Amino acid sequence: MSQTQPCIICVAITGSLPRKSDNPAVPITVAEQVESTHAAFEAGATIAHCHVRNDDETPSSDPDRFAALKEGIERHCPGMIVQLSTGGRSGAGQARGGMLPLAPDMASLSVGSNNFPTRVYENPPDLVDWLASEMLRHDVKPEIEAFDLGHIVQATRMAADGRLKGPLYVQFVMGVKNAMPADEPIFDFYIETLKRLAPDALWCAAGIGAAQLTVNEWSIAKGGHTRT
Amino acid sequence: MSQTQPCIICVAITGSLPRKSDNPAVPITVAEQVESTHAAFEAGATIAHCHVRNDDETPSSDPDRFAALKEGIERHCPGMIVQLSTGGRSGAGQARGGMLPLAPDMASLSVGSNNFPTRVYENPPDLVDWLASEMLRHDVKPEIEAFDLGHIVQATRMAADGRLKGPLYVQFVMGVKNAMPADEPIFDFYIETLKRLAPDALWCAAGIGAAQLTVNEWSIAKGGHTRT
Numbered sequence A, B: 001m002s003q004t005q006p007c008i009i010c011v012a013i014t015g016s017l018p019r020k021s022d023n024p025a026v027p028i029t030v031a032e033q034v035e036s037t038h039a040a041f042e043a044g045a046t047i048a049h050c051h052v053r054n055d056d057e058t059p060s061s062d063p064d065r066f067a068a069l070k071e072g073i074e075r076h077c078p079g080m081i082v083q084l085s086t087g088g089r090s091g092a093g094q095a096r097g098g099m100l101p102l103a104p105d106m107a108s109l110s111v112g113s114n115n116f117p118t119r120v121y122e123n124p125p126d127l128v129d130w131l132a133s134e135m136l137r138h139d140v141k142p143e144i145e146a147f148d149l150g151h152i153v154q155a156t157r158m159a160a161d162g163r164l165k166g167p168l169y170v171q172f173v174m175g176v177k178n179a180m181p182a183d184e185p186i187f188d189f190y191i192e193t194l195k196r197l198a199p200d201a202l203w204c205a206a207g208i209g210a211a212q213l214t215v216n217e218w219s220i221a222k223g224g225h226t227r228t
C-alpha cells in the first residue's frame, strides 16, 4: 500500500436483511441509523453505505426515507460520504433508483446478475444502463458491486464507452452462498484484472458473514479500501 | 497439450436461436439435424450438442423431439456422444430437464446466473440442484456451461459435496454480450482455477460469434477440448 494513500473505511450500518429479532443492536429507524453512523464516523469510517427500512423492518427503497437518512448523516457527520443502496433486495425495477435524484455522493450499482443463496440476483442490462444513466445525470459516484469477475469486466466496458464516469470505484463482494466465496487467488486476480482493464480504478472489498474479517485483512494488506 | 490426450471436438449443429431466414443452411428439422451431425461426425466431431425446435423454428425442450434426434444420431453416427441442452432459451423451470429421463450420454448444465445481451440468464439455485439431481439419477454426464468465473467455482463445490459426479467437464463460454468477453488472461485463469479446485476436471471452450475462432485456437493450444 502506498504510504500516502489512506485506507477508506466504509460502514454498512444496517443492510437490508437483519432484524431486531436477530440482533437488538441493528439500527432500523432513521434516528437509530444516524446515531450508529455518527459513532462509526467518530471511530474513523468515512463512507456510510445506507439501506432504509419500512416501519415493519422490511427493506424499502422509499426516497423520502433515504432523504431523511441522508440529511441526518450530513448534519451529524459533516464531511462523511453518503452512499445509498440501489440493491435489488429493497425494491424492483426503476424503484431501485428512485432516490438518485437526491444526488447523494455515491450509490451502489450492480452491473451483472448472479445467484444468491436462494434466488437469482437480477440486474437486467436495461435496468443497469438506466441506473447508470441516472447516476451520470445526478452526478452520483457509483460503487460497483462485483459478485463475480464478469461484473468487474462489465464495469470497465461501461467506463470505456461512457456509461459510467471514471475513475471506477469497485467493491469485490465475497462469501455469499452460491456466489463467489472468499478465495485469495481469485481476490488477487480481481485486483490484477481491474488494474489491467481500468488502470485508474480504486477498489474495496466486502466479506459477507464468516468471510468478513478475512476479506478486511486482504483488502488492507493489498492496498484497497474496506467495508465493515 | 499432452501427446496422448486427443482433442475432443464438440459440434453444436443448430443452437436455439438462428433461423433459416438468417442462414438457409441451419438444420432445423430432426432429419436435417441428423444429416448435418452425420457430416460433422465423419469430419471428426465426437460430441453432438443438441437443441430441438418447434415446427415454426422457435426453441423447444419437447422430450419427444429430443428422443427422435437422439435416436437418429445414434443410428447414423454410432459411438458419437449425444449431449442434450437444458439451456434456458428452450424452456422454463423443470421443463428444461424433461428430456433427462432419455438418459443421453451428456447434457449441458448451467450452475449460476448471468446477464445475456438483453436479459438475465436465470438459473436459480433450486433449479440447478434439481437438474443436477436428475443427471445423477439418469447417469447423464453434465457439461458445465461457465459464463463467469463463479460458475467454475460453483461446479467444483457441487462436485465436492456430491451434487455432481466427477470428474467435471466444464465449458468456458466467452463472447456473449454483457457476459464474459474473449479475454486471454481470464481464459488462462479459468484453466488455472479449475485445475486448482478440481485437479481431475476436463475443460473445453466455446467462443460465441466473432470470438469463435480465437477461442478455438486458445483451447487447442492450451490443451483443452473445443466447440465448433
Ligand SMILES: [Zn+2]
Pocket: A012, A015, A016, A049, A051, A085, A087, A108
Ligand atoms: Zn448494501
Ligand SMILES: [Zn+2]
Pocket: A034, A035, A038, A076
Ligand atoms: Zn449524532
Ligand SMILES: [Zn+2]
Pocket: B012, B015, B016, B049, B051, B085, B087, B108
Ligand atoms: Zn447450446
Ligand SMILES: [Zn+2]
Pocket: B034, B035, B038, B076
Ligand atoms: Zn446419415
